[in-house]
Amino acid sequence: xxxxxxxxxxxxxxxxxxxxxxxxxxxxxxxxxxxxxxxxxxxxxxxxxxxxxxxxxxxxxxxxxxxxxxxxxxxxxxxxxxxxxxxxxxxxxxxxxxxxxxxxxxxxxxxxxxxxxxxxxxxxxxxxxxxxxxxxxxxxxxxxxxxxxxxxxxxxxxxxxxxxxxxxxxxxxxxxxxxxxxxxxxxxxxxxxxxxxxxxxxxxxxxxxxxxxxxxxxxxxxxxxxxxxxxxxxxxxxxxxxxxxxxxxxxxxxxxxxxxxxxxxxxxxxxxxxxxxxxxxxxxxxxxxxxx
Numbered sequence: 001x002x003x004x005x006x007x008x009x010x011x012x013x014x015x016x017x018x019x020x021x022x023x024x025x026x027x028x029x030x031x032x033x034x035x036x037x038x039x040x041x042x043x044x045x046x047x048x049x050x051x052x053x054x055x056x057x058x059x060x061x062x063x064x065x066x067x068x069x070x071x072x073x074x075x076x077x078x079x080x081x082x083x084x085x086x087x088x089x090x091x092x093x094x095x096x097x098x099x100x101x102x103x104x105x106x107x108x109x110x111x112x113x114x115x116x117x118x119x120x121x122x123x124x125x126x127x128x129x130x131x132x133x134x135x136x137x138x139x140x141x142x143x144x145x146x147x148x149x150x151x152x153x154x155x156x157x158x159x160x161x162x163x164x165x166x167x168x169x170x171x172x173x174x175x176x177x178x179x180x181x182x183x184x185x186x187x188x189x190x191x192x193x194x195x196x197x198x199x200x201x202x203x204x205x206x207x208x209x210x211x212x213x214x215x216x217x218x219x220x221x222x223x224x225x226x227x228x229x230x231x232x233x234x235x236x237x238x239x240x241x242x243x244x245x246x247x248x249x250x251x252x253x254x255x256x257x258x259x260x261x262x263x264x265x266x267x268x269x270x271x272x273x274x275x276x277x278x279x280x281x282x283x284x285x286x287x288x289x290x291x292x
Contacts, residue, residue, distance in 0.1 A: 022063040029056050029063040035229040039180045046236050049148040070234045073147035076279040077138040081124050082251050083232035091119045123277055134250045134265045150267050152282040154246040172233040173215040174222045188212040196258035209269050214261045221259035
């Protein structure tokens with residue numbers, strides 16, 4: 001049988017292991033991009049909610065990543081507009097997705113979408129000159145077996161938790177050339193955030209829609225190669241052994257005085273929009289705590 005190139009877009013659910021190898025149909029594909037080395041230590045379960053989308057070359061046995069997305073429940077995923085997902089997306093390819101196993105092994109792939117049948121639906125956030133709706137829903141044809149909840153109001157939930165409860169906020173930063181999970185990344189004040197993006201005419205800072213974080217431990221800002229993978233990565237709150245999605249990493253400041261500062265899209269503001277598009281509504285109750 002003659003050799004041929006077959007491109008399939010795959011969703012590889014990262015299992016928390018720093019590996020540059022992807023398994024599909026009992027074959028191993030290597031990946032040299034930094035996003036394939038994503039690490040979720042010390043909370044590996046968080047990586048089960050992250051999909052890396054890319055193409056495979058069956059002849060060369062290589063995997064080329066495209067973008068990332070967060071896996072919600074049912075048939076939805078979530079990412080940002082600033083990730084460039086919609087701009088660079090090619091609907092005319094066969095698409096496959098992987099379900100990760102808790103032991104770090106990747107399961108067999110399933111049909112994600114077929115160019116001859118239904119296509120994946122991309123739903124960007126409503127355009128708003130005075131807002132920052134850096135969010136996009138991805139609707140698949142088939143449902144996932146699992147997914148993460150979006151919290152209705154993360155701050156109210158935090159305030160409702162009992163003193164001493166283990167609540168940690170996780171996000172992703174660059175460290176030692178790798179994209180890694182980091183807990184309790186520094187949050188900047190609204191004034192500092194507004195100042196950090198003062199030269200960006202596309203940003204109208206509104207603390208109800210967004211906030212800023214800063215990786216104070218970074219010795220230098222992310223490179224262009226690293227930065228292209230950061231937008232769309234999730235911000236999680238963990239409550240003991242449970243986790244919930246509270247935000248999406250957005251763009252990096254282009255001010256050379258504030259190059260460690262980046263925006264985070266708050267998901268609280270978008271809960272009605274998410275429900276309007278038939279995705280599961282944001283949860284208003286978590287464990288035995290609930291709020292309006």
